[in-house]
Amino acid sequence: MKIKNATLFLLLLLSCKNFLFAQAFAERPNILWISVEDISPLLGAYGDKSIQTPNIDRLAREGITYTNAFATAGVCAPSRSSIITGMYPVSIGTQNMRTGPHYAYREPEAETYKTYISLKDIRGRNVPEYAAVPPPFVKVFTEYLRAAGYFTSNAAKTDYQFNSPITAWDEIGKDAHYKNRSAGQPFFAVFNHEITHESRVFMKKADPMLVDVNKVRIPAYFPDLPVVRQDLGRVYSNIVELDQQIGKLLDELSAAGLLEKTIIFFWSDHGGPLLRQKRAVGNSGLRVPLIVRLPNGAMAGTKVENIVSLMDLGPSVLSLAGIEPPAHMHGKAFLGTFKTKTPHTFAFGAADRFDEAADMSRSVIDGRFVYIRNFRPELPLIYRNAYREQIDMTRTLIEMDQQGKLSGNAAYIFMKTKPEEELYDLASDPDEVHNIAHLPEQQAKLKEMRAALGAWQLEIGDLGFIPESDLVNMMWPGMVQPATEQVTFKKEANQLRLSCSTAGASIAYQLDDEIGGSKWRYYHKPLALGEFKKIAARAVRIGYKTSAVSYLLAMK
Known part of the structure; x- marks a missing residue:
């Protein structure tokens, strides 16, 4: 009975922990x-x-x-x-x-x-x-x-x-x-x-060294030579610079209240x-x-x-x-x-x-x-x-x-x-x-x-x-x-469906003033007609040429 109660307690504890973890990221x-x-x-x-x-x-x-x-x-x-x-x-x-x-x-x-x-x-x-x-x-x-x-x-x-x-x-x-x-x-x-x-x-071999090359560990597959220590020192020095860059990124997150x-x-x-x-x-x-x-x-x-x-x-x-x-x-x-x-x-x-x-x-x-x-x-x-x-x-x-x-x-x-x-x-x-x-x-x-x-x-x-x-x-x-086929449009009730006949293709689209720009929305569900006047779309399968752009005046 004690073992059963202990097991039940442990399960409840884990459930609470999982619940709190889920709540933290609600x-x-x-x-x-x-x-x-x-x-x-x-x-x-x-x-x-x-x-x-x-x-x-x-x-x-x-x-x-x-x-x-x-x-x-x-x-x-x-x-x-x-x-x-x-x-x-x-x-x-x-x-x-x-x-x-x-x-x-x-x-x-x-x-x-x-x-x-x-x-x-x-x-x-x-x-x-x-x-x-x-x-x-x-x-x-x-x-x-x-x-x-x-x-x-x-x-x-x-x-x-x-x-x-x-x-x-x-x-x-x-x-x-x-x-x-x-x-x-x-x-x-x-x-x-x-x-x-x-x-x-x-590329950085002439830069100041940020590590004592006499203290770096040399792997057993390298001989202990000045040129080896020099390049190993550069590897470690570059990691020091990386750490400084990461510090700036963390500071930026903190300043934005996002950390x-x-x-x-x-x-x-x-x-x-x-x-x-x-x-x-x-x-x-x-x-x-x-x-x-x-x-x-x-x-x-x-x-x-x-x-x-x-x-x-x-x-x-x-x-x-x-x-x-x-x-x-x-x-x-x-x-x-x-x-x-x-x-x-x-x-x-x-x-x-x-x-x-x-x-x-x-x-x-x-x-x-x-x-x-x-x-x-x-x-x-x-x-x-x-x-x-x-x-x-x-x-x-x-x-x-x-x-x-x-x-x-x-x-x-x-x-x-x-x-x-x-x-x-x-x-x-x-x-x-x-x-x-x-x-x-x-x-x-x-x-x-x-x-x-x-x-x-x-x-x-x-x-x-x-x-x-x-x-x-x-x-x-x-x-x-190979090339991806163009996007086709189909109106159903008050919705617009986009599709492509190329297996595995994904679809991107632009609306109204976005058309012609470099940014594309990702199509994953039908679009509500009446919320835009014009749409441009193109499809791409990984490794294929991206399709030509298809256009539609999207009237209800």
């Missing part, structure tokens, strides 16, 4: 993303004391720190495609970096593609610029927010492997801001910070910017910082060890906004009304083509062990990539390797061929330099991780096995971008 919360680039968890909140980051520390102190958060790819565009869709890149054809000039939004009429850019697929065939075409049921998750009345703004990066649909954002560009919403309208706002991007390691009315997400699109970090498929390339601050001290100081993927961000935002995430999404909500009851057991990652270098590896991480399957073991681990070789230490290490001057752990990442399978125990080998896949005592773990990878690839339909030239031809028959 009004739909504002949600803000601090999206940053190319950083591993090199922060005090994750145990790295190399630098002081008081503003990020504040977010962790007042929020929830996720200690096992991972990207789905170790490079920006495939990772961001998973974030905006809630899907694994290898399941929707967005896994190859990069498919076209999608890092910033282009107006539909400016969306053009080059047929030759000197890229080859795994069989040596031409890969043109293109926009990936996911299955028709895949949408950008911000459309669900717009349908629920949210104002959505993005300042300003997209990089989704397809041009951002005109239906995705109320405002997009460097001046996009939540302050431009209607009075009382909840917002979802994204502010992207590029200060920590890989390019800033070489305790806004849920703040802080995350990086993938791991660090250096060799064996960016573009890598293991822990060093996929593990990221993720902190969520809820208003009014809710869950302040909490640490969550569950496996979380960046593709869970969209479903979690929807859940916090009271919107049930679509069933097709691979991502799972880790907060809010529709928080999943079955967190991920594993984090899965993929590495395919990176600019001019084609490869294929897949990974499984359970929080302690990392399993990597290399499908092209004949290729070296560190391939040539012109973009990253603008970093001084990268060029130096490549030259030293060519001259046979690297040894031990520093030589490990320059293996000339890769093992088919890699297994690392992060508890004893945090830098992943001791492959234990061959050890007899690790065979049970190896089989477990191998089986998990195979099951996942079958479940999500891994498109990495299709050579990219063929993949493009599947999405763009005859290598020609």
Whole structure:
């Protein structure tokens, strides 16, 4: 009887707690993303004391720190495609970096593609610029927010492997801001910070150093050289500058009276910017910082060890906004009304083509062990990539390797061929330099991780096995971008219905004086006739050309 009463009391307590949490967000919360680039968890909140980051520390102190958060790819565009869709890149054809000039939004009429850019697929065939075409049921998750009345703004990066649909954002560009919403309208706002991007390691190398380079931790896969310390120091210095930018953003929220009315997400699109970090498929390339601050001290100081993927961000935002995430999404909500009851057991990652270098590896991480399957073991681990070789230490290490001057752990990442399978125990080998896949005592773990990878690839339909030239031809028959059909109008009683015959298309529209401007409303329900005189509409499916504009004089 005592056990039964105790259980009943616990259930009542949890019910009250959930009720209070729901009441706290009875009004739909504002949600803000601090999206940053190319950083591993090199922060005090994750145990790295190399630098002081008081503003990020504040977010962790007042929020929830996720200690096992991972990207789905170790490079920006495939990772961001998973974030905006809630899907694994290898399941929707967005896994190859990069498919076209999608890092910033282009107006539909400016969306053009080059047929030759000197890229080859795994069989040596031409890969043109293109926009990936996911299955028709895949949408950008911000459309669900717009349908629920949210104002959505993005300042300003997209990089989704397809041009951002005109239906995705109320405002997009460097001046996009939540302050431009209607009075009382909840917002979802994204502010992207590029200060920590890989390019800033070489672009800012002459800037004053904001860290003592003699005190930074050098990963085991790098030799302790002045040039290595210099570039690692720049990575940390850029994080210091990032922290200052975040401080200004928090001050702006406070000044507007919005800090305790806004849920703040802080995350990086993938791991660090250096060799064996960016573009890598293991822990060093996929593990990221993720902190969520809820208003009014809710869950302040909490640490969550569950496996979380960046593709869970969209479903979690929807859940916090009271919107049930679509069933097709691979991502799972880790907060809010529709928080999943079955967190991920594993984090899965993929590495395919990176600019001019084609490869294929897949990974499984359970929080302690990392399993990597290399499908092209004949290729070296560190391939040539012109973009990253603008970093001084990268060029130096490549030259030293060519001259046979690297040894031990520093030589490990320059293996000339890769093992088919890699297994690392992060508890004893945090830098992943001791492959234990061959050890007899690790065979049970190896089989477990191998089986998990195979099951996942079958479940999500891994498109990495299709050579990219063929993949493009599947999405763009005859290598020609498909076009979205025009919007049609239908009057029913006192309502106007808009439709498009292209499967998976979304519709945007403008009314009266808005027509001809750059901003588009999102169509999600019939419009009441008599409230406007003229309407313009166009449709777009992800990866397709946006339709031509359809017009109608909307008389009752």
